[in-house]
Amino acid sequence: MTFKERMAARFTRIGLREKLLFSMLAAVLFISVAIALVSRWILVSSLTNELEMRGFAIAHSVAERGGSYILDNDIPKLLVLIFDEARLRQRKDLVAYIFIEDQSGNILAHTLTHKLPDNLRANTLPPGRPDAIKLMELGNQEVYDLAAAINEGLYRIGTVHVGLNKRHIDTLVGKLRVAFLGFISAVVIITVILSSWLSKYITKPVSDLTRLSDEISRGNFDIPLKLGSGEDWDSAECPAFSNTDLPCWHFDQSRSGQTPAETHRKCADCAFYRKHQGDEVVQLGDSFRNMVWSIKLYRRRLRESEEKYRSLFDSGPDPIFVVDCASGTIRDANPRTTELYGYPREDLLGMPFLDLGPEHNPACLDFFTEGGGGCVYYPKRLHYKNGGEPFFVNMHACPISYRGKQAIIIAVTDITELIEKDAQLIQAAKMKSLGEMSAGVAHEINQPLNAIKVGSEFLSMMREEDLEIPKEHFEEVVNEISTQVDRAAEIIDTLRSFGRKSDLMEESVDLNQPVRAVLSMVRRQFELDNIRFELRLAEGLSPVRAHSNRLQQVIFNLVTNARDAINDVSHADGGGDRRIIIRTGNDESKVFIEVEDTGGGIDEKDQQKIFEPFFTTKEAGQGMGLGLAITYGIIKDYGGEIRIDSTKGQGTVFRMEFPAATAQGESKA
Amino acid sequence: MNDKVLVIDDERPTLKMFTLLLSAYGYEVLTAENGREGVETFQREAPELVLTDIKMPVMDGIEALKAIKKLNPATEVIVITGHGDMDLAIQALNLDATDFINKPLKREALEKALTRARERMTIARNAEWQVVLEEKNRAAVIGVRGNVSAMTMPRLTEAFEQAVAMNKEAVLIEFEKNASINGAGITGLTGLLSDNAGSGTRIFLAGLSSNFRSVFETLGITRYAELFDQETADLTGG
Numbered sequence: 001m002t003f004k005e006r007m008a009a010r011f012t013r014i015g016l017r018e019k020l021l022f023s024m025l026a027a028v029l030f031i032s033v034a035i036a037l038v039s040r041w042i043l044v045s046s047l048t049n050e051l052e053m054r055g056f057a058i059a060h061s062v063a064e065r066g067g068s069y070i071l072d073n074d075i076p077k078l079l080v081l082i083f084d085e086a087r088l089r090q091r092k093d094l095v096a097y098i099f100i101e102d103q104s105g106n107i108l109a110h111t112l113t114h115k116l117p118d119n120l121r122a123n124t125l126p127p128g129r130p131d132a133i134k135l136m137e138l139g140n141q142e143v144y145d146l147a148a149a150i151n152e153g154l155y156r157i158g159t160v161h162v163g164l165n166k167r168h169i170d171t172l173v174g175k176l177r178v179a180f181l182g183f184i185s186a187v188v189i190i191t192v193i194l195s196s197w198l199s200k201y202i203t204k205p206v207s208d209l210t211r212l213s214d215e216i217s218r219g220n221f222d223i224p225l226k227l228g229s230g231e232d233w234d235s236a237e238c239p240a241f242s243n244t245d246l247p248c249w250h251f252d253q254s255r256s257g258q259t260p261a262e263t264h265r266k267c268a269d270c271a272f273y274r275k276h277q278g279d280e281v282v283q284l285g286d287s288f289r290n291m292v293w294s295i296k297l298y299r300r301r302l303r304e305s306e307e308k309y310r311s312l313f314d315s316g317p318d319p320i321f322v323v324d325c326a327s328g329t330i331r332d333a334n335p336r337t338t339e340l341y342g343y344p345r346e347d348l349l350g351m352p353f354l355d356l357g358p359e360h361n362p363a364c365l366d367f368f369t370e371g372g373g374g375c376v377y378y379p380k381r382l383h384y385k386n387g388g389e390p391f392f393v394n395m396h397a398c399p400i401s402y403r404g405k406q407a408i409i410i411a412v413t414d415i416t417e418l419i420e421k422d423a424q425l426i427q428a429a430k431m432k433s434l435g436e437m438s439a440g441v442a443h444e445i446n447q448p449l450n451a452i453k454v455g456s457e458f459l460s461m462m463r464e465e466d467l468e469i470p471k472e473h474f475e476e477v478v479n480e481i482s483t484q485v486d487r488a489a490e491i492i493d494t495l496r497s498f499g500r501k502s503d504l505m506e507e508s509v510d511l512n513q514p515v516r517a518v519l520s521m522v523r524r525q526f527e528l529d530n531i532r533f534e535l536r537l538a539e540g541l542s543p544v545r546a547h548s549n550r551l552q553q554v555i556f557n558l559v560t561n562a563r564d565a566i567n568d569v570s571h572a573d574g575g576g577d578r579r580i581i582i583r584t585g586n587d588e589s590k591v592f593i594e595v596e597d598t599g600g601g602i603d604e605k606d607q608q609k610i611f612e613p614f615f616t617t618k619e620a621g622q623g624m625g626l627g628l629a630i631t632y633g634i635i636k637d638y639g640g641e642i643r644i645d646s647t648k649g650q651g652t653v654f655r656m657e658f659p660a661a662t663a664q665g666e667s668k669a
Numbered sequence: 670m671n672d673k674v675l676v677i678d679d680e681r682p683t684l685k686m687f688t689l690l691l692s693a694y695g696y697e698v699l700t701a702e703n704g705r706e707g708v709e710t711f712q713r714e715a716p717e718l719v720l721t722d723i724k725m726p727v728m729d730g731i732e733a734l735k736a737i738k739k740l741n742p743a744t745e746v747i748v749i750t751g752h753g754d755m756d757l758a759i760q761a762l763n764l765d766a767t768d769f770i771n772k773p774l775k776r777e778a779l780e781k782a783l784t785r786a787r788e789r790m791t792i793a794r795n796a797e798w799q800v801v802l803e804e805k806n807r808a809a810v811i812g813v814r815g816n817v818s819a820m821t822m823p824r825l826t827e828a829f830e831q832a833v834a835m836n837k838e839a840v841l842i843e844f845e846k847n848a849s850i851n852g853a854g855i856t857g858l859t860g861l862l863s864d865n866a867g868s869g870t871r872i873f874l875a876g877l878s879s880n881f882r883s884v885f886e887t888l889g890i891t892r893y894a895e896l897f898d899q900e901t902a903d904l905t906g907g
Contacts, residue, residue, distance in 0.1 A: 443724055446751050446772050447680045453773035454686035461693060461776060473689055480682050527726040 016206065020199035021192065028191040032184040040180060044173050051094060051169050052146065056131055058085050058095065059148035059160045066100060067150050070108060070158050079109045082160075086111045096143045096163035100150070103158060123147050125159050135166070142166040205281050209288050221296045238270075244301050248294070318413050323353045325399075325406035328365050332402070340414055342386035353410070357383040357393075364397050368408050373399065380415070380637065382504060390504045391416040419504075422633070426550060427501055429630045433556050434499055440525025444491055447524075448484035455481050494520050498549050506638065508543035508661055511584050511593050514551040522559065530572045531563055531580060538585040542660035546638040554634050555582075557627040558595040558654050564618070565599025565652060590657040602646040610644065672787075673716035675699045677707035677733055678749070679725040687720070690776075694783065704728025708736045711744075718786055719746045720770075723757050731757070734764050745786040749774065755887045762884065763852025767816070769880060781878065788847035789815055802828045808839040808873075814847065817854030829861050833870055840865075841897070844876040855888065862893035873897045 011019070062085050069078040082098040085091070099110030101121070110116050123134040123145040136145040143163040150158040240248040275286050313320055319337035321330050333348045341348070341356065354361050360381035367376055375398040383393050394413040401407065434441075455477040462469045494517050515537060523533060562580045570576030581596040602610060602617075609615045611632040616625030635642050639659050646652035674696040676687045684700045691698045699714055701707035705728040707721060719737055723730035734746050748761040748769045758769045767789060768782045792815040800821065801812040809832035817825065832840045844850075850858065862872060875897035877885065882896055 443751055447683065449773040450749075451680060451682035451686050453775070454683060454690055457774065457776035457779075458686060458690040458693060461690065465693075467693065476685065477689065480685060484682055524726075528724050528729065530726060 015203065017196070017199040017203040020202070021195050024191055024195035025188065028188055032187055036180050036184055040177065043176055047172060047176065048169060051164060051172075052133060052144065054091075054094065055144065055146040055162045055164045056148060058091065058098070059131065059146050059162045061085065062098060062100070062160045062162070063148050063150040063158075066160065067152050067157060070100070070102065070150060071152060075109055082109055082111050093168050094165055096138055096141075096165045097161075098163070099161050101159050101161070103156060108158065120145060120161065120163070123161065125149055127156070136163065138163060144169075202281060205285055209284070212288070212292065216292060216295065221292075221299070238297070241297055241300065244304050248297055316411075318411050321348075321353065321410045321412070322400070322402050323365070323408045323410055324402075325365075325368055325408060328352050328354060331407060337412075340385070340412070341383070347386075357381055360395075364395060364410070365408070368397070368399055368406075375399075380419070383412070392419040392504070423501060425626075426553065426630060426634065429557075429626065430499060430549070430553050433553060433560075434495070436560065437521050437525070437556070440522050440528075441491065441495060443528075444521065444524055445488050448488040451484045452481050452488075455484075491520065498552050500549060502547040502550055506545040506547060509546045509548045509551060510543055511541050511551070511591055511658070512537045512539075514548050514555055515582055515584065515593065517548070518552050518555045518559065522556065526559070526563060526580070529563065529567070529578075531566055531578045534579055534581040536581065536583040538583075540586075541584060542586055542591050544591050544638065544640075544658040545661045546658065550634045550637075554631045554656070555593070555595065557631045561627065562595060562597035562599060562652070565597050565601075567599075569600040586660070587657065589660050591660050592655060592657045594653055594655045596651060596653040598651045601648040601650050601652050602644060603648060607644050607646065611642075672718060673697045673699060673714055674718045674720060675701065675707060675710055675714065675716040677701045677704060677719065677721040677725070677730065679703055679722060683722075690779075694780075704730060704733030704736070707733045708740075711737050711740060715741070717743075717745060717790060718783075719744055720749060721746065722749045722772075723754075723761065724751070731760060731764065734761060734766055738765050745790060747782050747786060755883065758880075759852070759855075759884060759887065762850070762855065765818070765851045767849045767851070778880075782880075785847040785849065785878070789849060792847065800824045800828050802831055804835060804837075805841075807837060808841045809833075809835045809837045810841045810843055812843050812845065814845040815849070817848065817850040817858070819851075819853035819857070821854060822857040825857065826861060829865075833865060833868065837870070839871040839873055841873045841875055842894075844874070844878075844881070846876065846878070848876070848878075850881060850884075855884070855890075859888065859890055859893075862890060866893045871895065 014022075062082055066078050066081055069075075069081065078100060082100065086095045086098045095111075097110060097112045097116075097120075099112070099116055099120070100108045102108055105121065107116055107121075117138065120136055120138065123132060123136065125132050125147045129149070131146065131148040133147075134145050136143050143166055146162045146164060148160045148162070149156050150160055238248075240246045276282050278286075313334050316334060316336065319340045320334045321337060322332035323329070324331050330348050330351050330353055333345060335345075337343075337348060338345050343351070353365065360378065360383075364376065364378055364381075375396065378395040378397070381393050381395050382390055384390050392415050394415050396411045396413075397408050399406065400409045402409075459469070459474075459477060498517065498521070515535070519533060519535070526533065559580055559582075566578050566580070570578055572578075577598040579598050581594070583592075583594040583596070585592055606615075606617060611628050612625075613629035614625040615629075616623040618625075632642060635656055635658075640656055642654060642656045644652065644654060674691055676684060676691070676698060678684050678687070678700075679702055681702065684702070688698045688700060696718075699710050699716060701710045703725045704721070707719070708728070711719065721730040721733055725733075730748055734748065737744055737746055742765065745768075746761075746766045748758065748766045749772055750758045750761070750769055751772050761769060768785060770778050770782050800814075803810040803812065811825070811828045811832055813821075813825070815821075829840070829842075865872060872894040873896075874885070874890075874894050877896065885891055885896065
């Protein structure tokens with residue numbers, strides 16, 4: 001660091017006021033000193049010159065007038081002359097002495113009261129020069145000795161020496177100097193006063209502004225803003241301050257594209273936004289004050305809005321996650337998430353969002369990382385609590401920018417209860433179906449039991465009667481008993497699996513399986529009703545992600561509806577075409593089931609309403625009208641679709657299509 | 670004895686077992702897998718005894734019963750019903766089925782039903798029916814044999830009125846083991862008993878096979894009369 005830099009650094013550190021003061025002082029001093037020096041040099045030298053000139057003038061006038069006296073050798077006259085000259089008015093202060101010497105250096109006359117000291121004669125006048133000056137000592141004072149030649153014609157006849165009192169000259173010069181110094185001091189003092197006032201005038205507002213700005217930066221807005229104008233606000237006076245919905249039209253550049261509508265109140269004269277008449281400092285103060293007011297206003301609004309949304313985030317009833325787009329980790333999570341998922345907050349932060357729902361979450365994240373825009377809604381996603389307990393949620397995801405990064409805000413609704421209710425409803429429907437089936441099932445189970453019973457009664461009778469049982473009869477009976485037990489057990493298994501509550505997770509289902517299961521339970525019952533089934537089941541169906549027993553419920557609903565439709569148009573004993581045709585098959589990436597009946601068909605107007613809950617075409621008390629609504633719900637759950645193809649009087653085809661299960665087991669509509 | 674019996678059931682395994690069992694009892698067994706086949710076989714073979722399941726496709730047991738009774742009203746038709754399916758049993762009785770057996774079939778019940786049927790056939794050959802009125806110490810006893818049907822009702826009504834007129838503590842209607850009551854008989858009996866209700870005379874029904882007891886309980890006849898087990902010695906004796 002050179003000296004220059006150090007100085008520069010020091011200069012930047014000192015205050016504006018000092019800078020102003022010092023620079024003004026420096027300027028004034030420099031100018032004063034320069035003026036003083038110049039004028040002193042001019043004045044002092046000209047004064048000295050003037051005095052010397054006077055000295056020389058005296059010397060020359062003595063030389064002029066004394067020449068004749070010297071020639072006449074009239075010493076008294078000469079003496080009178082020099083005394084006259086020396087004592088004339090104020091010359092006595094200036095002239096210390098006058099003496100005249102002739103060519104040979106003899107003193108002809110002098111005005112001193114004592115003997116002329118020899119040293120005064122040292123100022124000899126070289127020939128050819130009219131005069132000379134030399135500083136001499138006279139006793140204890142200094143004198144300028146001026147010598148002037150006394151000429152007569154061309155010849156020099158003597159020399160006049162005039163001693164000028166140096167102290168007198170110095171006194172005059174001193175007076176001059178004092179006058180100058182006084183003047184400069186006065187100028188400096190005036191300058192200091194002026195500059196300090198000026199600098200105070202400029203720097204006080206600036207340092208006030210600085211202080212205020214510092215306070216404001218620290219967030220302290222409750223400081224009086226007395227910036228010269230001497231007035232402060234009462235924020236209660238501003239309608240826009242307490243009402244966040246009211247834009248402040250005086251400041252609001254963000255609404256520059258709008259004009260205040262009639263509905264908005266607009267203050268004709270803003271109580272706060274002011275511009276005074278005045279110089280730049282006043283202007284600066286006003287601007288600053290307005291700026292602070294604006295900051296105060298919008299900061300308050302921002303805080304209110306921030307508090308509002310933060311409280312929404314924190315106290316919202318649903319869990320909300322902020323998930324980083326790039327890494328897929330959770331950046332922020334509200335308190336409800338910890339309650340629902342059972343993880344402490346610090347565990348959640350930084351946890352990959354996939355961990356919460358490995359099956360269903362990737363689709364959501366992929367949607368955004370592949371550049372999907374807007375919000376997406378994912379119903380019925382499976383998530384896991386801490387500890388692996390699964391539950392269902394609806395996810396609502398929107399892209400946001402979170403701390404300068406691309407993120408997704410994901411709101412989650414716990415729909416476990418809903419799903420539970422749904423499951424209960426389906427369960428209740430299944431129970432109802434079980435009730436409807438019970439007669440048929442009882443019959444179905446009774447048949448093998450009856451055969452077993454008869455066979456065993458035969459065996460026990462033969463034993464009691466001690467009769468020989470022919471070997472082939474015995475074998476026949478035993479085999480039959482075994483077969484019938486298996487048959488009964490199978491029916492019971494089917495019933496069990498039908499009645500069981502489904503798991504949360506779907507399984508891979510071959511659509512033929514639920515069809516066969518339902519038929520094993522109801523086929524005989526239908527046949528007793530003289531309704532024949534025609535099965536056209538394709539082999540090698542793609543599996544579908546679903547719950548087998550819910551699909552059984554669907555098929556049961558459809559075949560019982562088919563039976564009712566058939567019974568509406570023909571009678572069990574009356575013959576007629578009484579068939580239910582069930583087809584399954586693959587159709588590109590879909591797997592379908594069709595249930596066709598030879599009933600009376602469905603009215604065009606009813607086809608729209610048939611899946612609505614509580615819509616029934618049956619007599620009051622005959623049907624709840626929930627069967628098809630539940631059927632529809634179940635099919636939709638598996639991403640399937642159901643369509644009706646029906647002509648009045650021509651029978652009905654219900655066609656269900658399900659997406660074939662893909663490799664990841666993700667089935668999405 | 671080599672009686673023909675026709676078994677109608679849609680279950681082939683059951684038919685197989687029946688064939689073995691009934692053959693062991695010494696019957697000649699004919700089988701049919703549904704009502705229509707059964708009626709055809711009946712026409713062809715004319716068996717005196719028919720066992721039929723009720724619930725069958727194509728033509729159910731009730732229809733087959735009607736058709737068989739139309740062809741020969743004297744045929745003993747025993748219907749096989751699912752357990753607790755009393756409505757169907759009563760419906761069958763109303764159509765003059767002579768008896769019913771519950772599924773799963775118990776040998777005892779089958780044997781009893783077969784025995785009763787044979788006895789009824791024997792009675793039917795000798796006399797259509799028999800109602801006998803006896804006066805005992807504390808009760809009037811009406812003995813009933815064979816079939817209680819529309820034809821029997823006037824005689825039973827007469828006997829009942831006489832029994833009530835005796836002013837005994839109780840009237841006991843005693844059914845023989847082989848007795849069978851059809852729908853008309855049940856209706857008539859119910860009428861008699863309900864008319865008598867409140868007259869103060871206690872009425873007992875005795876000797877009913879368990880089948881008919883359950884039918885009576887189902888129909889609520891037991892409100893007017895008390896059911897007795899086989900021997901009601903305390904009332905009838907002495």
